[in-house]
Amino acid sequence: MxxxxxxxxxxxxxxxxxxxxxxxxxxxxxxxxxxxxxxxxxxxxxxxxxxxxxxxxxxxxxxxxxxxxxxxxxxxxxxxxxxxxxxxxxxxxxxxxxxxxxxxxxxxxxxxxxxxxxxxxxxxxxxxxxxxxxxxxxxxxxxxxxxxxxxxxxxxxxxxxxxxxxxxxxxxxxxxxxxxxxxxxxxxxxxxxxxxxxxxxxxxxxxxxIGKLNLNTKVLRFEQPVNRERFEDWLRTLPETVYRIKGYVPLDGDKYPHAFQYAYGMAQWLPEYMKMQPQIVVIGEGIDGVELP
The missing domain is CATH 3.40.50.300 (P-loop containing nucleotide triphosphate hydrolases)
Structure with a gap:
């Protein structure tokens, strides 16, 4: 077995x-x-x-x-x-x-x-x-x-x-x-x-x-690379009801998007060495108004 x-x-x-x-x-x-x-x-x-x-x-x-x-x-x-x-x-x-x-x-x-x-x-x-x-x-x-x-x-x-x-x-x-x-x-x-x-x-x-929990997901797609400091400043403005973000973030000056994880106010960046879709998934409650900076 x-x-x-x-x-x-x-x-x-x-x-x-x-x-x-x-x-x-x-x-x-x-x-x-x-x-x-x-x-x-x-x-x-x-x-x-x-x-x-x-x-x-x-x-x-x-x-x-x-x-x-x-x-x-x-x-x-x-x-x-x-x-x-x-x-x-x-x-x-x-x-x-x-x-x-x-x-x-x-x-x-x-x-x-x-x-x-x-x-x-x-x-x-x-x-x-x-x-x-x-x-x-x-x-x-x-x-x-x-x-x-x-x-x-x-x-x-x-x-x-x-x-x-x-x-x-x-x-x-x-x-x-x-x-x-x-x-x-x-x-x-x-x-x-x-x-x-x-x-x-x-x-x-x-x-x-899931429906009873009022949890929603939202996919945010990047049109162009972003500045890492500005992106992290944006993270600090998110409501506490954003529980999780995961995906791939394109950063200024880097060839490939970085793998990105966010939970409970803490972000983790990992370098990628292949072309990944530049997008993130946001998971939380009441996240309709969450948009990329």
């Missing part, structure tokens, strides 16, 4: 970084991984992080956990039919309830082929401390992702002082006392932690579909 791990967590928490770390370690262990990714938006930005040679299927602009469940089943079934692999890593969109996402995994079409090991939730520790500033619907989803985890990564601990670290870990532990909690920076954990997982029984949960 194929071991299956589901990576959950709110937008910008570090799920894709965890995915990349695990792909490296799984291959070093002599195993072949495959990936199923769910992205909230029209563009396959996160899937660009999956290296060549790793079987990959995607569900774009939909949710693995609600209306996209049948599409997810079809994608996983195709993956099983076309590829041979030992481990399947499923990365859900930040708007997905982790328990609802299990519907696609436990499809009667292929359930006997899959050994579900557990839900790994990447929790942004800084966002945890500021959770009361979220809208009620978003906060509820954020807490549910932690509540139903079998393993919790209290991520971005390097951004907190010692007291804040303790408050974050104690709070998450109070919410989910059954899960192991690991303090991390950049989602770094050994693959052995996943191998030791044993999924618990999940109870009935109330659905929290």
């Amino acid at each position: 194929i071991d299956v791990y589901l990576f959950s967590g709110f937008l910008g928490s570090g799920k894709t970084t965890l995915l990349k770390n695990m792909l490296i370690q799984i291959k070093e262990a002599g195993l072949k991984p495959a990936v199923f990714m769910n992205e909230l938006g029209e563009l396959a930005i996160d899937s660009d992080e999956v290296e060549d040679g790793v079987p990959l299927k995607e569900l774009l602009d939909g949710c693995i956990c609600c209306t996209g469940s049948e599409k997810s089943e079809a994608q996983i079934q195709t993956l099983l039919a076309e590829e041979t692999f030992d481990v399947l890593l499923i990365e859900t969109t930040g708007a997905a309830h982790p328990v609802e996402a299990l519907d696609a995994i436990f499809s009667p079409l292929f359930a006997e082929k899959l050994n579900f090991r557990g839900i790994v939730t990447v929790a942004d520790s800084k966002r945890w401390l500021d959770r009361d500033r979220m809208s009620p619907q978003i906060r509820s989803l954020f807490l549910e992702q932690i509540r139903h985890a079998d393993l919790i990564l209290a991520n971005k601990m390097d951004l907190l002082d010692e007291k804040e670290q303790g408050d974050a870990v104690f709070g998450m532990q109070s919410l989910n006392s059954k899960a192991q909690i690991v303090q991390t920076a950049n989602s770094k954990i050994p693959y052995k932690l996943l191998q030791n997982l044993s999924a618990g029984t999940k109870g009935t949960v109330e659905k929290a579909e």
Whole structure:
């Protein structure tokens, strides 16, 4: 049977970084991984992080956990039919309830082929401390992702002082006392932690579909290169309800657009060495008025 791990967590928490770390370690262990990714938006930005040679299927602009469940089943079934692999890593969109996402995994079409090991939730520790500033619907989803985890990564601990670290870990532990909690920076954990997982029984949960969360996506396209300082000044003007930005930003003087990630007020730039579409996906609440500078 194929071991299956589901990576959950709110937008910008570090799920894709965890995915990349695990792909490296799984291959070093002599195993072949495959990936199923769910992205909230029209563009396959996160899937660009999956290296060549790793079987990959995607569900774009939909949710693995609600209306996209049948599409997810079809994608996983195709993956099983076309590829041979030992481990399947499923990365859900930040708007997905982790328990609802299990519907696609436990499809009667292929359930006997899959050994579900557990839900790994990447929790942004800084966002945890500021959770009361979220809208009620978003906060509820954020807490549910932690509540139903079998393993919790209290991520971005390097951004907190010692007291804040303790408050974050104690709070998450109070919410989910059954899960192991690991303090991390950049989602770094050994693959052995996943191998030791044993999924618990999940109870009935109330659905929290994307529409109820008022989350929207918006694609912004660049007509010409931008000045990096001016672009970062623009980021500082964005409302707090912009939870995530990802894509490729063309900068003055550079041949290729830079890979760009933004979450919780923090930006990350990575150089690219090939021609990518100069555009970004903005994810958040009430983002209709968000436009490029």
